[in-house]
Amino acid sequence: MATRASRAKKPTSYALDTDATAAAADTAPSSSVPADEDSDPSPDSAASDDDDSDDSEAYTDDEDDDAYASDDDDASDGGGGAPPRRKRKARSGNAARIHKPHVFRVNRVTGAPPGLRRRNRPAAAGAADVPGALRPPDPSVKITYRPGFIKSTGKRERIITTYGQNNETLVKAIGVRDEYIGLPAVPERRGLRVTPFWRGGEVRAVEVGEQRVESVQEGGREKYLPDVPEGVLKCIAVVLNAGGHVTGMEWAPDRSKGSQYLLLSTKHDSTFAPSPPPPRPPTAARETPPAFERAPGPSCIQVWRFPTDATGTTSSAPPNLQLALCHDWGYASCLKFHQAPRENADERDLGLLAAVFRDGNIRVIQVRLPEQTAEEEEAGGATAFVKVTVPAYTLSLDATLCTTLTWLTPHSLIAGCSNGFLAAWDLTRHPGTPYLYTPIHQTYIAAIASCFPSFPTHVVTASLDGYCRITSLLDPYTDTVVNNRSRIAPTSICWVDAVSAAVSSEEGAWVKFYPLRRFFSATTVCKHSGVVNAVAGSAVHAFLVSGGSEGECAFSNPVRRTFHGKIKNYQQTWFQLEYARKSNMFRMSEGFKLEEFETKSEKLKRRQNNTALVHSTAYPEQSNITQVCWNQNLVAGGWAAAGMACGLVRVEDVAIDD
Template sequence: MPPRPRRSNRAPGARTKYIDDPFEAAGVLSDEDEDPSVVATRKKGKGKAKQPVYDDTSDEDFNMGNGNEDEEEEDDDEYQDNDVEMVEDDNDAGEEDEEEGDDDDDDAASVSQANEAPRRRRKPAATSTPRVPKQRRPDGTIALAGDETHSRGSWNPLEHVGKAVHLRVTFGTDDRDLFSVLSARDQWCRGLDSTFPTRATLDEAPSVNDYGYGRSFGLESDELPRESTRGWDWYYDEDLGARFRKSQRMKKIKEKDARRVYFPRPRGEHTVLVGPLEGQKVFSLGRHDVVDFGEAWGEVPSKPVKQESKGKAGSGGERKKKKREGWILNLGQKIQCLAWVPNQGGLTQYLSAVAPILPDQKEEYPDPLKDQAAPAFRPSAPYPCVLQLWAFKAQEAESLTRTIDMTFKPRLRLAVCTEWGDLRRMAWCPMPRAPRDEDDEGAQKNVGLLAGIWGDGRVRVIDIKLGRDPKQTEFYKLQSPVFEAKAPSTVCTCLTWLSPSDLAVGCANGFVAIWSILPSQASPSNPLPYFYQQLHSTWVLSIASAYPTNPHIICTTSMDGDTRLTSIVDPHKDMVNTNRMRVGSAHLTYSPMLHCFISSDENDFARLLAVRRFFTSTAIARLPSMISAVGPCSSWHPSVLFGCTEGTVQATSPLRRMLHAKEKQWQQTWFQHEWVRGPDANSSGTSRFHDGHRAESTSLLRNLVGDPKLVNGAAVITVFEEGTHVTALSWNPNQSCAGWAAAGMGCGLVRVEDLALS
C-alpha cells in the first residue's frame, strides 16, 4: 500500500471572523481552539488581505468586500482606468514555512473533520481590511525595499496619487510638456469655457503666462517660427521650387460647362426652417444660394449707454446685431469634405468644400473595374468632381478675435474641376507659413497646399492660387497636380501632413506609406515612398500626426477595430495599441493643446487617447446617437465638435476631465438638424434647425439604466435619413477667427457661424 501523502492540519489561510457567531455563543468554537501560529500569520499580513474561500459557491447573499470602494468611484467610465495592479501578499510565504506536522496529526485531523457537523454560512462584517498606502518618494515613484521588485512600467492609474503624479502619468515627465499643459489649464479651466470658447479668453491669449512652452505646445519658443520660414525655403528655391510649381497644369474653362458637368445637377429649391421654436421663418434656397439665418432672430437688447458716449453711438448707419448670426449655403448634394484654409491672417477667410455629383449622373460613366473587386479595394470610375472655395469676410475690430461680417455675402471664388473620381479625403497643409515678398510678385496669390485622395486610389497635392480680383469667380480644370503617387497594388484611403514636404497616407491593405512631395529625378512619374510598413491587417480608416509636439508619431485606426500609436523612427518596437473595438472608427484628430488624440467609440461615446497613456482611454462625451463627424482640434482653444447621425452637433472641452477625473463633464448643443424628403423623389427636401440649447452635465457611466435607447428591455439603434446626418465639421485654424465653425449636412447644406461666446 503506497504511503499516504502528507497533509497539514492547519488552515491554508486566515480563518474568517464573524460577528454575533451563534456557534461561538454556544461554546462550540472559540478563539482558544485556533492555532496561535495561524492567528499570528493573519495579523502580520500587509497589503490586500486574501478573501475567504468557501466550498459552496452558490451563496448569492455573500458580499465580498475588498476595501476599494473609494477607488471604484474615482472614474465614471470603464475606459478611464482599466489596468489592474497585482499586489503580492506576504501571507503566502509565511504559510508555506509553517506547514509542518506528522502523520498522526493528519489522521486525527481527518477524523475530526469527518465527524464535525456542517457549519452554517454567515454574512461577514461590513467592515473590511483597509488598504495600506504604499511608500513613495517625493517625485511620486514607489519606494521599494531592497529585496522587492516592481514589474509595471508605469504608475497604476487606480491608485490615489497627487496632482503632480497624475500630470506626469498623463502628460509625461518632461518639464516642457508639463508647462504646456499648465498654461492651458490657467487659461481654459474657467467655468464659461467648459463647452464653447469665450471671446474674452481668446483675446487674453497673448497676455497669459505660458511658462515658456504654452504657445509652442511643449517645443522651444524658436522652433515653430523657424519652421514657418526655413521649412518653406524649398518652395521658394529657384531650382527645386520652380520645378515643383511648374509640374502643375491647370486650364481655364467656362462657367457654363463647369456647372453642367462637374457640379451636382440642380434639384429644385431646398426649404429651410430656422429661428425661434415658436416662430420659425421659412427660406427657399436654390443651388449655391446663401441666406443669413439671423433674419429669423430678433435683435440683441441694447445696453444702457453713458450720457457722454451717446453722441458717439447715435450714428444711424450702424447695423444692429441679431441674437444669432451666420450663413447657410446650399451646395446641392451631400457634403463629402469640409475644411477652412489655414495661414490666412487677413479679413478674408476661405472655406473649401466638396459635394460629389448625384448618383444618376454617375450612371452616365461606365466602370471598367466593376466586377473585379469590392468597391473599397479598387479604383472607381473617372467620375467628374469639383473642389469649391468660398470666401467669407471678418469685421474690422480692435480686439484680437473678429466676428463674421454679415454685410458681405459669401461667394464662390474658385472651382477646381477634376476627372479622377470623387474627392473622398482632403487636408490642407497645417504647418505655419510666414508671408514673403515673393507671394505678391505674381499675378496670383498663394492660398496653400491641398492634399487629397480621389476615387482612383491616388494621392495628389494641389498648389492652390487665386486671382487678385476678389469679385471674380475662377473655373479651372486640373490636368496634372504638383505631386501624384499611388501605393503598390492597393488604393489610398486617408492622409495627414507630417511636415511642409512630407505626407503620410493610409492604404486599403493595412499599410502606411510616407512620401516626400519634393521633385525626384529617380521616378518623377510615380515616386516611391520612403516609408512603407504594414500597421494593420486591413483597411486603414483614419490617420493623424501628433504635430507639432511629436511629428514622428502617427495614430491610425482600421476596420479591424484596432487603434495604434506608431513611431515612424522604429515602427516595429515603438508601437502601442489601445482598447480594441468591435467596429472601426473613421474619426481621428490630434489636439496639440491637450497632447492627446480624440476619436469616436463604437457606440455613442467619444474617447480621448493621451500620447503618454495611450494604452487606456478616457470617455469625454456621450452623444444622443452614433457619431458621424468629428471636427479637427484647434490650436487656439480646447473645444471639440462632434456631429451625430440624428443631426445634432455638440461641443465640449475635455481639459477639465483630463486634469481632474471627478470633474463634471459639460456638453452644449450647437444646433439640431432635421431633414425630410419632398413630395418628388428628385426634390431637395425640407430642413429644420433647432437652436438655443443650454449646457448640460452628462453622465459617462456605461450602463443602460434610464437610457432612452432601452426599449422593452433591449437596446435599440435608430437609423436616420442620410440627409439628416452631420457629415463634416471644421474649426477655423486662424487665430483671429478661431471661434468660427462650419458644419456640413447630408442634404447638401453648410452652416457657418461664430461660436465664440461674448
Template sequence: MASARRSGRLKGPRAVYTNDPFESAGITDESDSEERQRSATQKGKRRRDEDSASDDEFVAGEVNDEEEEDEDGDAREAQYPDYVDEMDVDEPAATPRTPRTPGGRSRPNTVQSQQKFLENKGAVHQTIKVSASEIRARGCVDPRENVSKPMYYMSTFGDDDRDLLAVLFTRDRWARGVDTCLPTRHTLDIQSTANDYEYGPTWGVAPEDMEKERTSGWDWYYDKDIGEVFREAQKVGPKLKDADARRKYLPKAKKAKHTILMGAANDQKVFHLGHHESLNFGQAWEETKAQKSDRASENVREGWLISFEQKIQCVAWAPNQDGFSQYLALVTPITSEQKEKHASHGSEPFSPFRPAPSYPCAVQLWEFTGKQAGSITRTLDMETKPLLRLVLCTDWGDVRRIAWCPMARQKREEDDQNGMKTIGLLAGIWGDGKIRVLDVRLGPGKKTEFVKIHSPFFEAKSPSNVSSCLTWLSPTDIAVGCSDGFVAIWSILPTSDIEPIPYFYKPIHASYVLSITSAYPTNPHLIATTSIDGETRLWSMINPESENTTPVRQRQAPGHLSYSPILQSVYSYDENDFGRLMPIHKFFATQSAGRMPSSVISLAPCNFFHPSLLFGTAGGEVVATNPFRRLLYSKEQHWQQTWFSHDWAPGLDKDSSGASRFYEGYRAETQSLARNLSGDKRPQLGSSLTTVHDERTHVTALGWNPNRPSAGWACAGMGCGLLRVEDLAI
C-alpha cells in the same frame, strides 16, 4: 485526557529559490564548497537534536518569519540539493564571513577569484542576446489604482517640463467655467506675455524650433531650383466656360428650391434656397433680441446657410490666412444620374479596396469675409455674401479626403506676384486611389474661376492597394493610410525616380486603415491610426514594432481621429455614442469626452487655439464640449452644449432637395458619462433600441477655422447638401 503539546516548529529544511549570477557564470570556489559542506553537516546534526527534544522545551515566541519552513521542503531539497539554507548555521567566530550577493551566494574573496569572475561575467554578457520583441522602452503606472495628483499628472501629461508647462498654460487660460463648452471671445483675445510658462503658447515645443519651421522650413518652396520644378509639375489648362464646367463637374441643380425652417421653436420662419444661394439666417431671429450679451452683434444668432443640393463629402478651412478673407475648401460629388451617363460607369462593381472609375469631380473654394470684433478676433461680416472664388476641376474620380498643410508659414513677397495670391498646399485622395497635392492660387478680381488640373503639384500611389486617409507630418512629408493596413510616408520634394517611392512603408494594421493623425507639433513622430477591424493604435515612426500601444478594441471602428496639442490627446468616439479622449502618454486608458444623442458620424479637426471639440451625429445634432477640466480633474462634472439640431424630410415637390428644420438655442448642461443603464437618466423602454436616421439628416462634415483671428468660426455640412457657417465665439 488533554492531548500532548506538539511543537509548532516546522520540520525539515527550508527551500530557497534563487537565480544566482555566479553559478550561471560557472564560478565556484573551494571556500564556498567547504562552507556548504560544513553547513550541511551542522544542519543534519541540528535536525537530529530537534527531533529528540521534548515538546515541553518549546517556548512561544522563538519562531519568527525567517525560521518558518515549507511542508514540502524535503522533496525540494532532494530535487535541488545545492540550494540549502546557510543562514541557520552557527559558524565559528574565527571563520570570516564572505560578502554576499542579493541571491544569497558567497562572493569570491580572492584576487584570482575576482579576476575569474570578471572574465566570466564579460563572457556571459557577450553571449546573451535579447530579441527586439522583448525590449520595452517605457513603463507607466496603472491608472486604475489610486495614485496621488502629481503621479496622475505625470502619467497623463508626462514628466517633462515642456509638457507640464504647456498644461499649466492651458489650465490658466481655458479651465474657467465660462469656457466649459465653447470658446469665449474674451479668452481668445488674451495676448501672450513673457510669463506664459515659456513653452505654453507653443504647446510644449521650443519657440525657436517653431520659428525655424515657420521661416526656413519653407525655403524649399521659394527656392529657384526646387520651387521651379514644382511649379512646372502642376499643369493647369485654360479656364473653362462657366456653363460647361457646372454641367460636368458640379452636381446638377434641381428646379425646385430647398425649403428651410428656422427661428424660435414656437415661431419658425420659412425660407427657400436654390443651388449655390446663400442665406443670412439671422433674419429668422430679427424679432428676438439678446438681453445681455457680449457678442459683436445685437442679433441673437448670425451666420450663413448655403445650399449645394448634394451630400457634402468633406470641408477644410485654409490655414495661414490672417486677413479678413477666409477660404473654405468643399467637395460635393456629382449625382448618380450624372455618373450613369459617364463612359466608365458600370465597368467594375464599386469597392473601397479597388480604384473607382474616373468620374469628374471638383474642389470648390469659397470666400467668407470677416470684420473686427475684438483686439485680435474677428467675426463674420454679414453684409458681404459668401463668394465662390475657385473651382478646381479634375477627372480622377470622387474626392474622398482633403487636408490643407497646417504648418505655420511666414508670408513673403513671392506669395502675391503676377496678380496671383497663394492660398496653400491642399492634399487629397481621389477615387483612383492616388494621393495628390495641389498648389492653390487665386487670380485677381471676384469672379468665379473654373480651372482644369491636368497634372498635380505632387502625385503618388502605394503599390498593390489604394490610399484611404492622410495627414501632414511637416511642410514636406505626408503620411497615408492604405486599404491593406499599410502606412506609407512620402516626401513631396522632387526626386530622380520616375514615380515617388515612400521612405516608410510598413504594415500597421491587418486591414483597411480608416483614419490617421499625427501628434504634431508636440510629438510629430507619433502617429495614431484606426482600422476597419476595430483596432486603434498609437505607434512611433522610429520603431513601430516595439513602440506602439492600443486601447480596448471596439466592435465598430471609428472613422475619424484628431490630435489636440492643447489637450495632448487624441480624440475619437466609440460604438456606444460616447466621445473618447486618449492622452498620448496614457493612450491605452481612454476617457469619456461626451455623450451623444445618436451615433457619431463626423468630427471637427482639433483647433490649435482653443480646446473645444465638435461631434456631428446621425440624428443631425452637433455637440460641443471642452474636456480639459475633466482631463485635469477626473471628478469634475462634464458639460456639453448642442450647437444646433437638424432634421430633413422629402419635400412635396419631387424635383426639390427636400425640406430641413433647424432647432437651436440649446443651453449648456451636465451629462452623466456612466456606461451602465443605472446611470442613464433617459427613459428606458425595457430593451436597447437603435434609431435609423435618413442619410440626408446626417452631419457629414465639420471644421474649425485654424487661424487665430477667426478661431471661433465653425462650419457644418449635412447630407442634404446644406452648409452652415457661424461664429461660435461667445
C-alpha cells in the same frame, strides 16, 4: 486530505522583486498561482504554445481550481505516478510583478471544452497571403490589469501621466488648465491663442512641381459642378448649399487678415445628383467592394470666400464661390493643408493642398486665387472654373489604394492605405517613391492625424479593424500602442495638442480622448444619439466639435476631465438637422441649452430603475453630419464649419465675447 483553495480575486500590492520578494514567493500560501506558470516551459508545452489552431479554448477559473486541487491530492497522498511539482523560479532584477489573478493562459490543446473566456480572434481574411501583414495579438496571454495606473487618480498623478515629468512642460500644462477648465464646452474669444507647446523653427520652402491648369468653358462646367440653387441662408450662422454629399472640408491656413477661405469637396455621383450612376454590369467573378475600387470621374474642389469686417472676426457679407478646381480623378475624400506659418506668402496663394481622390491616388495642388480687381472682389465676382490637368505632385501605390492622409512637415506627408499599411513621401526627395511603407493595421485605415507640434514623429490612426493606434515613425514595428477594440469601427480621429491626446469615437456614439502616455485608457467627453461620423480639434484652443448620423453637432471640452476625474462634464449642442422623407424637407434647430454629460456609471444606475427597452435608431442618410472642422487661423479661431450628406454646410463664429 488537503485541498487547494480558490485563487483570490482581490488585487494585491505590487512591488519590485528583491531577495525578500523572491523568498516570499517560495513560501507563498496554497491559494497562490502554481509555479508552473512562471517556470520554463517543457518541450511539449512549447510546441502547444506555437500551435495556432482555431479550436483552442480557454479554461475557466473553476476548471483551474479543480486541476490544482487534484494535484494537491496526489502530492499529499504520495502517489508514485504523479510527477513532482516544480518549485517557483526565483526572479532577479527589477522586473515588476503582475497580479496573477489578472493573467491567465489559454489552453492550446485541441478539443478542449469551451470556457467562459473570449475565444481567439482569427486574422483578417487574406492576411496570411500579404507579406508582412500583421496578425491579431497573441491570445495565449491576456493582461486585463495594468499595475500602477489604477492608483493614478490624484490630480498630480493625472497631470504626470498625461504630460510627463518635464518641469517646463508641466508649467505650460498648468497654464492650459487655468485657461480652459472653467469653460463648459465653447471657447472664449480672449482665450484664443496658439498652443503653448508649439516649437518654432525654420520652415523649409517646397519647390512646387510643374502644375498645369486650363480654363473650363461655360458649356462644360455642368459635369464637374452640379447646378444648385443660388443664394445663402443667413440666420445666426451662414448656411450654404454645396450641391452634394460633403466628403472633405478644410480652412485655408495662414490668413491673419482679409477674407477667410473654406474648401469643400462633394460626391458628384451621389443619390442627390441630377442623375444616378449607371448600374454595374454583372460579372461572374466576385465583385470588388466599393471601398477597395478605383473610381475616377469628373468632380471639383470648391473654394468659398467668407469676407470679414475690420476686426477680421465676423462675416460682414454673404460668402460666394470664388474658385472651382475641376478634375477627372473622382471626388476628394480628404483635404489637408499644412498648418505651419509661411513667410512672405502671397495673399492669393492659399498654399499646397493635399487630397485623396477616388482613383486611389494622392495629389498635391497649389491653390491660387484668380486675379480680380478690388471692386470685383468686394462685389463677389463671378466664379472662376479652372481644370487641373497635371498637379504639382502625384503620389500613388500600385498594390493598394490611399484612403486618408496628413502632413508631417511642410514638405512630407503620410497616408493610410486600404490594406492597413502606412506610406510616407518626401516632396523634396524622390516624391514618386515612399520612404516608408509598413503595416500597422489589419485592414482599411479610415483616418490618420499627426501629433504635431508636440510629437511630430508620431501619428494616430483609426481603422475598420476596430482599433485606434499611436505609432512612432522612428520605429513603427515596436514603438506602437493600441487601444481597446470597438465593435463599431471608428471612422474619424484627431489630435488635440493642448491635452496631448488623440480624440476618436468608441462603440459608435461615445467621443473619447486617449492621452499619449496612457493610450490604452480612454476618457469620455461627449455622447451622441447616433454614430459619430466626424470629430475635429483646433491648434488655437482645446475644444472639440463632433457630428453624428442623427444630425446633431456638439461642442465639448476635454480639458476638464484631463485634470479632474470627478468634475462635472458638459456638452453643448450646436444644431440639430432633421429630415422628413414624405415632404422632402429639412428642419435645422438651434439654441439648445447646455447639458451635463451622463457617464456610463450614472447611466447604468438610471437603467437599473427603468425596465424600458433600449432602442438603436437608424437615421436617414440626408441628415448625417459627415464633416466638421475648426478654422485654424488665430484671428478666426472661433469659426466652426459642419458639412452634411444633403449638401448643406453651416459656418458660424461660436466664440464667446467678453
